[in-house]
Amino acid sequence: MRRASLWAGVVLIGFVVVTAVVSRLWSPFDPVMPVGTRLLPPGWPCVLGTDAFGRDVASRLMVGAQGCLWVGIVAVGIAALVGVPLGLLSAGLKGPASEVLLRATDVAQAFPALLLALLLAGAFGGNTVTAMIAIGLAAVPQFLRIARAGALTVLASDFVLAARACGIGRVAIARTHVLPNIAPLVGVQASVTFAMAILAEAALSYLGLGTQPPTPSWGSMLRDAQSVLFVDPLLAVWPGLAIAVAVLGFNLLGDGLRDLLDPRLREVA
């Protein structure tokens, strides 16, 4: 089937989104308050059982989807809003200024999100917001590079030359020609970065630098599950599976979008 990646990605992400939306209105139980006996196996009424504190796993999983999506949206938003303009700037600049910007990007890219998160946590206390900002900033170089590469291609085209021949300024060219033409590239990058952001948030929460308890987060659920791993291994499986589904979904979407773009770019003779 053509576009299998794309549709599979959409379905998986749809699943996560619907879960998050539904959980805003309703969940089987309160995700934060203990509900019954601790470490119950899956059954009824707790479909996926309870955790070490007696909280309903299913409800926590559902509400955790919200956090997962928020982190992705904010992190990708920050990365795109900072990275794309810088990328355009870098493409438009000539000579030493462009070089300086690129080297600075190299340095920034070498800086792991983890370290940034630690720094922010140290300064402001670790929570979901600091995690989102750290992940977003760490992803800026990716967006910068893709925007720069796309912009360079567009700027070399004849239709930009035609616009310059009319005396249309660089800013106007960036706005009317470059942005619409790099939008697909940036979209693909956004999808891939979203997946990375979810993983990063899970890791940070696992380390205690992200979402703080008792707010449910798939990463912190993993950490909680660690201490009772040999007693109730399933507790680690559910959030792990949820993370995998979300990440897979966004990666497939990114792949599907990339495939969608490629044939269009190639002219059929």
Next chain:
Amino acid sequence: MSNEIIFDARSLTRTYGTGARAVRALEAVDLTVRRGERLGVVGESGSGKSTLIRLLAALDTPTAGSVTFEGRPVTGLAERDLGFLRRRVQIVFQDPRASLDPRMKVRRIITEPLRSPLIRAELAQLDPDARVKEMMEAVGLDYADADRYPHEFSGGQRQRIAIARALAPKPHVLIADEPVSALDVSVRAQVLNLLNDLVDAFGLTMIFVSHDLRVVRHVCSTAIVMQRGRVVEAGPTASLFSNPTQEYTRQLLAAVPSFRT
């Protein structure tokens, strides 16, 4: 062709890079273009013909030499002072698949020159929609297609769109850079006839760049032959092609494939 000089280029030189790796794209080229002239610029790759027209259209700055347009100096001016040139000199590029923004509707493409602040300052107020209709009809396109995208048109039609865009700001000079080389042979004559008619109808001066001598011979009244950044020979096309004085021109003419029957 009147005697009024539209373009006067003196000693135009353009060198890329420095030192041992310097590439001399253009070397001390002198050129005069008169109003109403149809000048052909003939050359193979590396001849400097593309560099020459970029310098004339102020899309690039010369390393040495000067360009004057309608008596006003162009070289050394800042972009914001070039409005007088931008409005009066327009270019039709070679590849219609690359010269039209694939994400813009035809309507917006054709009116783009009219959105340039530099050109607006030089032009009396024009109603963009009316202008689109006028231009599309002038190039033989259906106004009903104004809201389509370039990929919905054939190569020949896209080139017509490019011509419509070039004519939108009422230019005096049309620079055509290999306008039919990327087109299928069955549509070249249509576009050449169109250019001919439009140049006549609007009293334009045309600079026609081509590597194809057969086309230049048909379209242009005068021509220059370029090789490796220099002008090798210049003159009326009729005599240039029947009695070339320079060896390179002779070689070019000899290489043109003739109909062997």
Next chain:
Amino acid sequence: MTLLEVRDLTVAFGRRPPVVRGISFALEQGQRVGLIGESGCGKTVTSLAVMGLLAENASVRGSIVCKGTELVGASDRELSTFRGDEISMIFQEPMTALDPTMRAGRQVAEVLRLHAGAAAGAARERVLAMLAEVGFSDPERIADSYPHQLSGGQRQRVVTAMALINSPDLVICDEPTTALDVTVQAKVLDLLDRVLTRENAACLFISHDLAVVSQLASDILVMLDGVIVERGTASEILTAPKHPYTRGLVATSRLDLVEPGSRLPVVEDFYVAGASG
């Protein structure tokens, strides 16, 4: 002897209407046939069908017989023994026809060794000889160069060397000189003429430039919308075409017969496309 016989060839991609619609033609040993038509008429698809180089989703019906072997439906392995050996192809774009990571000499040698099984040392000699044949005065330097170090004309000559080194019986040229400067084009056409004559190789020459075709081809096939609308000797086609489309194509190409500055004839003056079949 009939070298290539194409019968009722029909090619379609996916579920779209066929691009080549039941064409038939034949090539004798050493015969040079030009295939002309506008873009989209199916001439390139026809040549790719003969080479067996069509995309996966192409459905090919009909018959292509080369030296007694049916090529339609043949396995890729069978076709590979033909390609580069009995039939070779020269494409339009010299920039992309060569592998940028391999030296030119090695690419020519690769074709030779694949089919002739020559050892590296002997292959080198043949490669240098072939490069000299195609007009290089310094074959050693060319053989040791990477494609990006060569000009467009030089690359096309290397590609020609690759196409001819196994002395194929049929060379298919798809717009081989369109991307070249006119002086280089003249040299490459001259080269093709010489080598084809010496090897007595047949040639299927595809081009939209009628003058170029007339330089090389003795016979011409005219394609329109996937069918052959006219065929004849080059002389017949160019001086006395019969089909309205051919007349239009010839009229619009013969700039040399039109008064400079006057209106050029267009194909539509002679032939207007009716409803497509």
